[in-house]
Amino acid sequence: MDKEQMSRDIDCPALVSRALSALKNSYAPYSGFHVAAALLAESGEVYTGVNVENASYSASICAERNAAAHAAACGERRFTAVAIVGGAGGRITAYCPPCGICRQVLREFCDPSELAVITAVSPEDYRVQTLADLLPDSFGPEYL
Amino acid sequence: MDKEQMSRDIDCPALVSRALSALKNSYAPYSGFHVAAALLAESGEVYTGVNVENASYSASICAERNAAAHAAACGERRFTAVAIVGGAGGRITAYCPPCGICRQVLREFCDPSELAVITAVSPEDYRVQTLADLLPDSFGPEYL
Amino acid sequence: MDKEQMSRDIDCPALVSRALSALKNSYAPYSGFHVAAALLAESGEVYTGVNVENASYSASICAERNAAAHAAACGERRFTAVAIVGGAGGRITAYCPPCGICRQVLREFCDPSELAVITAVSPEDYRVQTLADLLPDSFGPEYL
Amino acid sequence: MDKEQMSRDIDCPALVSRALSALKNSYAPYSGFHVAAALLAESGEVYTGVNVENASYSASICAERNAAAHAAACGERRFTAVAIVGGAGGRITAYCPPCGICRQVLREFCDPSELAVITAVSPEDYRVQTLADLLPDSFGPEYL
Numbered sequence: 331m332d333k334e335q336m337s338r339d340i341d342c343p344a345l346v347s348r349a350l351s352a353l354k355n356s357y358a359p360y361s362g363f364h365v366a367a368a369l370l371a372e373s374g375e376v377y378t379g380v381n382v383e384n385a386s387y388s389a390s391i392c393a394e395r396n397a398a399a400h401a402a403a404c405g406e407r408r409f410t411a412v413a414i415v416g417g418a419g420g421r422i423t424a425y426c427p428p429c430g431i432c433r434q435v436l437r438e439f440c441d442p443s444e445l446a447v448i449t450a451v452s453p454e455d456y457r458v459q460t461l462a463d464l465l466p467d468s469f470g471p472e473y474l
Numbered sequence: 475m476d477k478e479q480m481s482r483d484i485d486c487p488a489l490v491s492r493a494l495s496a497l498k499n500s501y502a503p504y505s506g507f508h509v510a511a512a513l514l515a516e517s518g519e520v521y522t523g524v525n526v527e528n529a530s531y532s533a534s535i536c537a538e539r540n541a542a543a544h545a546a547a548c549g550e551r552r553f554t555a556v557a558i559v560g561g562a563g564g565r566i567t568a569y570c571p572p573c574g575i576c577r578q579v580l581r582e583f584c585d586p587s588e589l590a591v592i593t594a595v596s597p598e599d600y601r602v603q604t605l606a607d608l609l610p611d612s613f614g615p616e617y618l
Numbered sequence: 619m620d621k622e623q624m625s626r627d628i629d630c631p632a633l634v635s636r637a638l639s640a641l642k643n644s645y646a647p648y649s650g651f652h653v654a655a656a657l658l659a660e661s662g663e664v665y666t667g668v669n670v671e672n673a674s675y676s677a678s679i680c681a682e683r684n685a686a687a688h689a690a691a692c693g694e695r696r697f698t699a700v701a702i703v704g705g706a707g708g709r710i711t712a713y714c715p716p717c718g719i720c721r722q723v724l725r726e727f728c729d730p731s732e733l734a735v736i737t738a739v740s741p742e743d744y745r746v747q748t749l750a751d752l753l754p755d756s757f758g759p760e761y762l
Numbered sequence: 763m764d765k766e767q768m769s770r771d772i773d774c775p776a777l778v779s780r781a782l783s784a785l786k787n788s789y790a791p792y793s794g795f796h797v798a799a800a801l802l803a804e805s806g807e808v809y810t811g812v813n814v815e816n817a818s819y820s821a822s823i824c825a826e827r828n829a830a831a832h833a834a835a836c837g838e839r840r841f842t843a844v845a846i847v848g849g850a851g852g853r854i855t856a857y858c859p860p861c862g863i864c865r866q867v868l869r870e871f872c873d874p875s876e877l878a879v880i881t882a883v884s885p886e887d888y889r890v891q892t893l894a895d896l897l898p899d900s901f902g903p904e905y906l
Contacts (some may be wrong), residue, residue: 384581385581388675505762
């Protein structure tokens, strides 16, 4: 599926709006960098998440993984798209790309060339990539 | 607060039941060890989570952290209790203690001596400990 | 083995000194909290580690885990003791306890009641606990 | 720097050999998938690592991160290349790509377009990519 087709099939502005609405609950007292994500599952349901930090930094979780973990806990096993917004102090002024850990977590529940990763500043200003764009030659279940 | 008081204040059997109900969505294709958790926040709301594994094992998340991350994303900042059930193949035959990572994550959102950690086999057969019992001399926000 | 016996069998001041010597290489640009650890393996070898942070906070690693991972990579499978020093700006003014993640990682390579966890301010000022003290009722290999 | 130039500047076969030599110490009792890495730092030193798993899967560490954490603990702050070998049961029959977490950790200590990632079957059979190839549009220190 190409990205133009993806952009037609997925209501990207609506997904970005969902991420923006979730942002207020980001818990980022250590970095001050607030992130939210809205994940669209194949079922049509949307799951949101925020970053949740920890005094022991490596126990933190990013927004995308938070949304993915919740979706999986609700029985979802196939993801269609994820919208991501983030910025220092919760001000969204640039596209915030997902970190490598989040790319790896999303990888488990999709065909990388079919998952749309939407990084956004607003519902009108966003970029669409695939997970294959962002995590080429990925390590996945087929290696084990 | 002592544990007898905790057991009176918290409806432990109901929380264990919520964890047991969530267990069916555990995603554990690599370990075959299925775990679910139900987290009671100070607001009175209950949040459930399951373990969600990943082909790159360290990208996995446990049930307790899944529930905690979702609760935080819903705006909760203070946890009261968590019930945990788990076992190989989803058969619950013994108390499954939380791993050290999950203890650390719970630590962020409670006074360790006030958080009830309920490990259970069934709504009738469970054990109540505090997080302080399970993670004494913890590393927390006050160190930073 | 009781802690007095441990303190006689292990050269705690020497292990603390090794941790203090390693501290200069801590990479903590985000937290400013510098930590180092020195791990004594059953072989008699000492392995040091420091915390190494990452812009995506959850990709960070603590000092204790860094030392443990390196020891395991060198073929060690049984740990005897670990000394930990840490503080904001690299100034060591209080005992810095290991986080829950590190307790879990150490758990894999010891009998918790036999591993000495030494938190120190200096070679003369330290505290000895066991991993069992710090991670009671732990989740370990026997559950899988 | 293009990849042909990289391949001339870096002794890839030697780095792959170092990774292969380290493989015997991989601790992978849960996945049975053994991985080793050899990391070349700007100083010219080579650091090796293996995957070290944990009963709580998410407390595991990959080989690449193990090598990176040790290099940083030895004072390295700039990485030049990493060679990776891995396979089920320690049999190396295909290129094993780094997971997303490892790509993120390597990102901290390099210009992604300058770090050579060498995935190998043997010193004679390997592939050279850059970290920018494997983690485009990465999240790094400049975002914070």
